[in-house]
Amino acid sequence: MYEKDGEKYFVVDTHMHYWNAAPDNWVPGAEQFAKGWIECFYGYHGLGPPETRWTLEKYQKYTEEDLMKDVFDEGHVDVAIFQPTNLLEWYKEGFNTTERDAILYEKYPGKFILNTSFDPREGEDGLKTLRHNVERWGCKGVKLYTAEWRQGSRGWKLTDPEAYKYLEACADLGITNIHVHKGPTIWPLDKDAFDVADVDHAATDFPHLNFIVEHVGLPRIEDFCFMATQEPNVYAGLAVAIGGLMHARPRFFAKVMGELLFWVGEDKMTFGSDYAIWEPKWQVEGFVDWDYPPGAEFDDYPRVNTATKKKILGLNAAKLYGIEVPAEYRLDAGEGTPAAPDDARLVEQV
């Protein structure tokens, strides 16, 4: 929780990691990719405030103690949601697998929500693993990388028949939150991997699933916005938007927030620190203090108030994941309903 000026914020970090990218975990023969990957992440890290930066050595492999301190003791986070990133081709034990995240999930009851992942190209075996993970850990969400290249396949789409089998399984198993990574990626080489049209179709066909597009579709924010405004069950995951822009490019950050608030709306935006890319502390504190800078160019964006920030920092995600929010953190009557699809305004004319 975070308290400022008498206002209490319940914080759900919807997008964070517990990775090991140190040389001891690099797959022989794939060292340049393993090294390149974490150095690429480290580049993003450099967009945070200088006093929050780590050494590359610590960044490659931080400890359980680091995570608990950075996220909960100092980072104001009440509940943190693990999003796995497997990358088993480059990292021997994977970069940040469901199994690795589960170590902390099991050790600290109530602190974490454990999401898993699937790849429809794994067929029946993958479905079995998905069922197993839900039975074992009660996963309610998945993180998907549709652009991942795999054994001659150049990525997949949520609308593929195989993917629909998995989405149907999610609906049966009680997985309700589908986090889709449409952000920067490597493969496929020759297509525009950021296309969000498949999310559009899947969201229509699976109205009881929530689709959270991570990194707000960066670098294609506009395509995401034009799609999300038409789908009541599509949400904007703010990981990277806050961490990558709020400090480094405050004016662009204000415009990105303005666009998201206009097209998607404050009921459908969720905070994610993307830890350990950045620590949550400065992001939570900075966002609570944030408002548009002065200037006519920001005048016609929707305004923000404390209720807006409470929803984005935690109440929307708490609703999506069924997290009980203590009474003192909830909104007062008349301040709206977090994550309410009906409140989302369809922008089809201005």
Add this chain to the structure above:
Amino acid sequence: MSTALVDSARVLRALAAVRDPELDEPITSLGFVASCTVSTDGHARVRLRLPTYFCAPNFAFLMVADAYDAVSTLDGVRATDIALEDHFAADAINGGVAARAGFARSFEGEAIGELDKLRADFLRKAVLAGTDLVCRPLVASGVEPAALVTLTLGQVPPSRALDRLRQRRAELGLPADDGAPLLIEPTAGTPVAVAAVPLHLRKARATRVGVEANAGICRGMLRHRYDTRGEGEEET
């Protein structure tokens, strides 16, 4: 005594015409040109760099190929050596461009098709973003948004933003002459109806914000990755 026909300043000017197709900015001002030299006998050597090791290889290929075309066709350039550095696909890209192999052959088995459609998609985004750049000052100066549909390109006061918008439209084969309407749909090239103007302008602005936010992130990461300035790099 022989005088070189071409010097590094001229090569750099040629490189300034090469754009990052995604960010719609010259590779020079973005800081992507790590070095640019020309020997007295006309051998041009250019080294390019990007914000990350994993920047999308399709865009990287386009930039290296465009840089090769821009430099190798200059009068006085007798040999061209263009190479991308510090990138996971550098060997495939550099080898493919030097061999004039095209994208699909350079990434045999991993890529199908060339990149023309991708380039056109991003040019359309550039047209929309450029529409915001041109229209915003007009609206601020008192032009009613609905009145924008009556304006032609020739009636808009000259500016760099207008030149750029015309150039992008022309590249796509969209109307770009003085008599062409200021507001057009960037896919079909048809005029925008009055009732659709507010949403068209909103989309134009969102597109511009998206492109600029990307460019901001790319510049920030490039600066974090390299502590040297690029040839022709401009601060923003």
